[in-house]
Amino acid sequence: MSVSFTSIPEYAVLGHPNEGKSSLVSTLSEDDSVRISPWPGETTECRAFPVKIDGLEILRFIDTPGFQTPQKTLAWFENHPGQGLDKVKAFISENRGLADFKDECELMAPLARGAGIIFVVDGSRPIRSSDRAEMAILEQTGLPRMAVINNKVQEPDFSTDWIAELKQHVHHVTVFNTHTASFKARIALLSELKTIDRLNEKALSEVIRAFEQDWTRRNTLTAERIIDLLDRAMNHTVKSKTDDSTRKDYEKKHLKDRWTSDIRSMEHETHEAIRALYRHNIFNLDLPAHSHAATDLFDRETWKVLGLSRGELVASAAVAGAASAVTVDLAFAGHSLGLFALLGGAAGACSALMGANRIGRTKVLGRRLGAYTLKVGPVRNLQFMMVLLDRALIFHSHIINWTHGRRDGECQKSVPEHETASIGLVSSLDPSQTRTFAAFCASLSQKDDESRISARKNALAALGSILQSLGEKDGKQSGF
Numbered sequence: 001m002s003v004s005f006t007s008i009p010e011y012a013v014l015g016h017p018n019e020g021k022s023s024l025v026s027t028l029s030e031d032d033s034v035r036i037s038p039w040p041g042e043t044t045e046c047r048a049f050p051v052k053i054d055g056l057e058i059l060r061f062i063d064t065p066g067f068q069t070p071q072k073t074l075a076w077f078e079n080h081p082g083q084g085l086d087k088v089k090a091f092i093s094e095n096r097g098l099a100d101f102k103d104e105c106e107l108m109a110p111l112a113r114g115a116g117i118i119f120v121v122d123g124s125r126p127i128r129s130s131d132r133a134e135m136a137i138l139e140q141t142g143l144p145r146m147a148v149i150n151n152k153v154q155e156p157d158f159s160t161d162w163i164a165e166l167k168q169h170v171h172h173v174t175v176f177n178t179h180t181a182s183f184k185a186r187i188a189l190l191s192e193l194k195t196i197d198r199l200n201e202k203a204l205s206e207v208i209r210a211f212e213q214d215w216t217r218r219n220t221l222t223a224e225r226i227i228d229l230l231d232r233a234m235n236h237t238v239k240s241k242t243d244d245s246t247r248k249d250y251e252k253k254h255l256k257d258r259w260t261s262d263i264r265s266m267e268h269e270t271h272e273a274i275r276a277l278y279r280h281n282i283f284n285l286d287l288p289a290h291s292h293a294a295t296d297l298f299d300r301e302t303w304k305v306l307g308l309s310r311g312e313l314v315a316s317a318a319v320a321g322a323a324s325a326v327t328v329d330l331a332f333a334g335h336s337l338g339l340f341a342l343l344g345g346a347a348g349a350c351s352a353l354m355g356a357n358r359i360g361r362t363k364v365l366g367r368r369l370g371a372y373t374l375k376v377g378p379v380r381n382l383q384f385m386m387v388l389l390d391r392a393l394i395f396h397s398h399i400i401n402w403t404h405g406r407r408d409g410e411c412q413k414s415v416p417e418h419e420t421a422s423i424g425l426v427s428s429l430d431p432s433q434t435r436t437f438a439a440f441c442a443s444l445s446q447k448d449d450e451s452r453i454s455a456r457k458n459a460l461a462a463l464g465s466i467l468q469s470l471g472e473k474d475g476k477q478s479g480f
C-alpha cells in the first residue's frame with residue numbers, strides 16, 4: 001500500500017466485512033473501479049480513491065479491509081497504556097506480521113496518519129458484540145469519526161437500535177444508502193463531515209463548492225449535447241439516386257433504413273457522452289422495461305407507450321393527414337394523443353404529428369436525366385423531437401440516480417419511481433418550457449440565423465434548469 005499523507009482531507013472507510021464499505025467509497029468518489037463483491041473479505045488492502053476535479057485531487061477516501069478480530073484487538077487496546085494515535089501506532093508496530101492482526105494492522109494504517117473515520121454498518125441486521133468491540137476500538141483512536149448506516153435491504157430495519165448505540169461512540173451518525181444516494185445526499189454527507197472534522201471544515205467547504213460547480217458544468221454540457229442531438233436529428237437528410245425504376249422500392253427502403261440507423265447512432269453517441277460526463281464506465285444500463293427509453297427509438301412501443309387507444313390512433317392519423325407539411329413523410333405508429341394534446345397549441349411551424357401506421361416514406365424528388373432522386377429528411381416534427389428529448393432525459397435521470405457503488409444485475413427493483421413511470425419526463429414540463437422547445441423546433445426551418453440562435457439559447461437554458469432540478473430530487477438522508 002502506498003498512500004502518502006498531504007493536507008487533502010482524507011477519510012478511511014472502516015467496518016465489518018461485507019457491510020458496504022467499498023460501495024460507499026465507490027459512490028462517494030464516483031469511481032466504479034472499486035472492487036465490490038457479495039462475498040465478505042473482498043477488500044484485503046487499503047487503497048486510496050482520490051476525488052478529483054479538473055484533474056486536481058481535492059479529497060480522498062481510503063477503502064479498507066473489514067475487521068477480522070475486533071474482540072482481540074479491543075483487548076489489546078484495553079491492556080496497553082497510552083492513547084490516541086500513539087496507541088494506534090504502537091498497535092501496528094507490535095502486531096505487524098501476526099496472522100491474528102493482519103487485517104487490523106492494515107486498516108489502521110490510514111488512522112496512524114490521522115485520517116478521519118467513516119464507520120459503515122448495515123442497519124438491516126441486529127447489532128452484535130463484535131460491532132460493539134469495533135466501535136470501542138474506534139473511540140480509542142480519538143480521531144474524528146462518523147457512522148454511516150447503510151441498509152442493504154429495507155426490512156428488517158434495526159436503524160433505531162444502531163443510532164442509539166453508535167451515538168455513544170462516534171461524533172455523528174447518518175443514514176445513507178450507497179445504492180440510491182442522489183447527488184444531493186452525497187453533498188449532505190460531505191457537509192456532515194464538516195461537523196465532525198472542524199480542522200478540515202474550510203477545505204470541505206471548498207470541496208462542496210467545487211462539487212456543486214462541477215455538477216452544474218456537467219448539466220450544462222449534457223444540455224448542449226442533447227440540444228445538438230435534436231438539432232442534428234431533425235436536420236438530418238439522406239439522398240440517393242437510381243436510374244432503375246425497378247429498384248425504386250428497394251432503394252426507398254434502403255434509404256429509410258439508412259436514415260433511421262443514422263438517427264439511432266446519433267442518439268447512442270449522445271447517451272454515451274452523457275454517461276462519460278457522469279463517469280460511468282462499467283454498468284450496462286438496464287432501463288426500466290416499461291419506460292419508453294428502454295425500447296428502440298423507432299419501435300412501435302416507443303411511441304405507443306405514451307398511451308394511445310386504437311381509436312385515438314385513427315384520430316391522430318386524420319389530424320396528421322390534414323396538417324402534414326413535412327417534406328418527407330416519415331411516420332411512426334402509435335403517437336400519443338396525450339402528448340399531442342400537450343404539444344398541439346405549441347406546435348407552431350413544426351408539424352405536430354406525422355401520421356400513424358406508416359413507418360417511413362421516402363419522397364421521390366423527381367426524375368431527371370433518367371435518374372430518380374430519393375430523399376429522407378429533414379424531419380422537423382415536434383413529436384419526434386419530444387420523443388428524442390424524453391429519451392435523453394430518462395437516460396440522464398437514470399445515470400445520475402445510478403450510484404457508482406451499485407453494480408450490474410443488482411438491485412434492479414430500487415430504480416426510483418419517476419424513472420419507472422411509463423410516461424416519460426416531457427409530460428411534466430410546464431407550458432412555457434414546452435413552448436420554448438416548440439419554438440426551437442420551429443426555428444430549425446427558419447432562414448434567419450439570429451432567430452435560430454436565440455431559440456437554441458432559450459432551449460438550452462430551459463433544458464439546463466430541467467436537468468439541474470432532476471439532480472436536486474430527494475436527499476434520502478437523515479443525520480443524528
Ligand SMILES: Nc1nc2c(ncn2[C@@H]2O[C@H](COP(=O)(O)OP(=O)(O)OP(=O)(O)O)[C@@H](O)[C@H]2O)c(=O)[nH]1
Pocket residue numbers: 015016017018019020021022023024035036037038039040041042043044064065066150151152153177178179180407410411
Ligand atoms: N442492496 C444493497 N446491497 C448493498 C448495499 N451496499 C452494499 N451492498 C452489497 O453488499 C455486498 C458487499 O458490499 P461491499 O461494498 O463489497 O462491502 P465491503 O464492506 O467493502 O466488504 P469487504 O471488502 O468484504 O469487507 C455487495 O454485494 C454490495 O453490492 C446497499 O445499499 N444495498
Ligand SMILES: [Mg+2]
Pocket residue numbers: 021022023035036042043063064065
Ligand atoms: Mg470492500
